[in-house]
Amino acid sequence: MLFNSIDFAIFLPIVFLLYWFVTNKNLKLQNAFLVVVSYIFYGWWDWRFLSLIAFSTLVDYVIGRLLTTENKDKKRKVLLGLSIAVNLGFLGFFKYYNFFLDNFIQAFSWFGTPISVRALSIVLPVGISFYTFQTLSYSIDVYRKKLEPTKDLIAFAAFVSFFPQLVAGPIERATNLLPQFYKKRNFNYSLAVDGLRQILWGLLKKMVIADNCAVFVNTIFDNSPEYSASTLVLGAVLFAFQIYGDFSGYSDIAIGTSRLFGFNLKQNFAFPYFSRDIAEFWRRWHISLSTWFRDYLYIPLGGSRGSKVQQIRNVFIIFIVSGFWHGANWTFIVWGALNALYFMPLLLTNNNRNHIDVVAIKSRFPSVKESVQIFVTFILTTLAWIFFRAENIRHALQYIKDIFDLSIFSMPQIRPTNLFMLLFFFLIIEWLGRRNQYALETFGLKWKRPIRIMFYYILVILIFWFSRNDQTFIYFQF
Amino acid sequence: MKLFLKKTIQFIVIIGISILSVSMTLNMYLNKKARFALDKNITSVVFGHSHPETAFNDSLIVNFKNLAQSGESYFYTYIKAKQVFKNNPQIENVFIEFSNIDVAKVRDKQIWSDKYINWRYPIYASWMNISENAFLLYKNPKSLIATLPKTYKKQVERIKTKHHNYITSTSGYLYITESKLDSLLNTNYPKEKPEDLYLTKSTDNLDYLKKLISLCYKESKQVYFVRSPLYKDSFYRANETLFQEIKKEVFPEITLLDYANLDVPNDHFRDLHHLNYKGAKKFSIMFNQWLQQKTGKQ
Secondary structure, three states: OOOOOHHHHHHHHHHHHHHHHHOOOOHHHHHHHHHHHHHHHHHHHHHHHHHHHHHHHHHHHHHHHHHHHOOOHHHHHHHHHHHHHHHHHHHHHHHHHHHHHHHHHHHHHHOOOOOOOOOOOOOOOOOHHHHHHHHHHHHHHHHOOOOOOOOOHHHHHHHHHOHHHOOOOOOOOHHHHHHHHOOOOOOOHHHHHHHHHHHHHHHHHHHHHHHHHHHHHHHHHHOHHHOOHHHHHHHHHHHHHHHHHHHHHHHHHHHHHHHHOOOOOOOOOOOHHHOOOHHHHHHHOOHHHHHHHHHHHHHHHOOOOOOHHHHHHHHHHHHHHHHHHHOOOHHHHHHHHHHHHHHHHHHHOOOOOOOOOOOOOOOOOOOHHHHHHHHHHHHHHHHHHHHHHOOOHHHHHHHHHHHOOHHHHOOOOOOOHHHHHHHHHHHHHHHHOOOOOOOOOOOOOOOOHHHHHHHHHHHHHHHHHHOOOOOOOHHHHO | OHHHHHHHHHHHHHHHHHHHHHHHHHHHHHHHHOEOOOOOOOOEEEEOOHHHHHHOOOOOOOOEEEOOOOOOOHHHHHHHHHHHHHHOOOOOEEEEEOOHHHHEOHHHHHHHOHHHHHHHHHHHHHHOOHHHHHHHHHHOHHHHHHHHHHHHHHHHHHHHHOOOEHHHHHOOOOOOOOOOHHHHHHOOOOOOOOOHHHOOEOOHHHHHHHHHHHHHHHOOOEEEEEEOOOOOOOHHHHHHHHHHHHHHHHOOOOEEEEOOOOOOOHHHEOOOOOEOHHHHHHHHHHHHHHHHHHHOOO
């Protein structure tokens, strides 16, 4: 079920009313209800893959229980290994099997030994990359004794399958989300209103910004040889906004929906395009994934300790794995490696933690220096996005090569004036709200109520007017 | 909680009322401005889908207008016919395409499936009454609601460009030059097997055919069924028995001008179901002769 579908518009109010009026008396019933509706939400796409979630839930629940009673290190390691093997096994099979097979065949053919192995027609279960990482974090935290394993299977199942963030994150940590299932939720007016505001902003990001950028991005990327360099630049810039609107929009809707049910999820995007360097960008983009890799991969590898060589190795590993997480394609791996390269100068000069605060935190506008830094960072990320969007490496390289042409000084062949105006309006609000969890969090709260409500109506009208049918979320494929 | 629900419902109701008001205003304006008038000498028209759309070259048929359009089911034809009759009292003869596919279940889907609502509703919304809107809402609420933004955009675009001639945007002879029949016969055919939807009986589409016929009678029009030429091996013919049964049992009083088996060379077909310009020429000249004899004009 898509957040931007009529199905969800019907599903959400029904679930909301039943949740607060029918199941609110009993915590267990409320959690069980959340499991049922989450499974319905997921099964709407393909009910056959519900068994995967159920199996993953059971495995990690049982392993969590066994880890409490087991004191021997070796056995605890085996149990953790089992959890990792099951979760990554599913992920590896559904997501990477054909990729490895293709590359295996190609590698052999290079050595003059052509082999023929049949590829499998595998459907990638929606959200598998997200919920496997979520359950993995539980097992690892229990293993590290950072988290008390749960005895409550229903609460654990609700944590794994919680529908707002099941299919595209944010990837929640058990330490943050699971305890929220133990406590009785009471309806909180402010939290719910805030949730609705965040849903509204998320829908605008997705349906107005991302979906409308997508039209031009698809045209330009699918026919890139026909376009001038300036048009190709426009295509890449619009893709940067498309992917931001798409994914951060989804996160906003997920977080906002959770608030309607009395849950607090962590911020997943913190205005990444206002970052002053790549390190800051990665602290602000897809935060739940970046911190996951930081805590469960980068730090165990040694993190920023050890020699410079080890640090460089760790950075490359984390970025390349992060790229590979996005998809079984060399384009994602190169995208990850390119970001690691961008990171290198900051790491080598110990400048990777220069920009912790929000840009221009005490002023209205950024300084000239900050503006240049933001611009350069945006250009670098946009260049990397070309690999993310391109069909294959060859396409990406050709696209970049075609950008470095004299026609970069010509007017783009495509000039979406309405979209430029929307982006301008969008960026202004994002800039004004950059100190908050999401742009609309406090925007207009000091205005008189009728004006504020009118502003929300304008947003609804924009969503209604600019929406396009049948646009799915990019991150569903990951 | 009560306050939250009250305010949320209030917000949604105001949006709903605003959308409804905009919709009604646009529809009223477009209704007022719309032009469905044909030339005064047009006394015969044909309604239907792509088969008559490509078969009736109305430049070769005297006092005749082709009002067919690809993929049009009787539901949309009925809505269009109401406007055409209202603005063209001179019309005497109404030819309605009645072929194998029109009695098949697949035609029902061509009223309210996602693709067809998305395609047709933005064009026809201005002419639909409450019951017709309710019918689509009942059949496919999701798609109808999802199509509203596109509908309003189209309507505003129409107002901006002052494009109010609905005859040109909802009908007309389609001139096709290509002939793919032989290549199709050599490649796809006879692999094409009709699905059940092509073999079982339509309900909604036939209901609207009955309404269309009643409308013609009410407006004192002479009604004919016409079956445009169809290649002999077209899989649409698979429901021929059903087709004949329905004609005989449901519409016995209506004359069927059956050209399905007209002798047409392969290169006169675009594909198995549609004529190209050569076929249209041959057929239209022949049809014109029949029409002139029938109306007593030469």
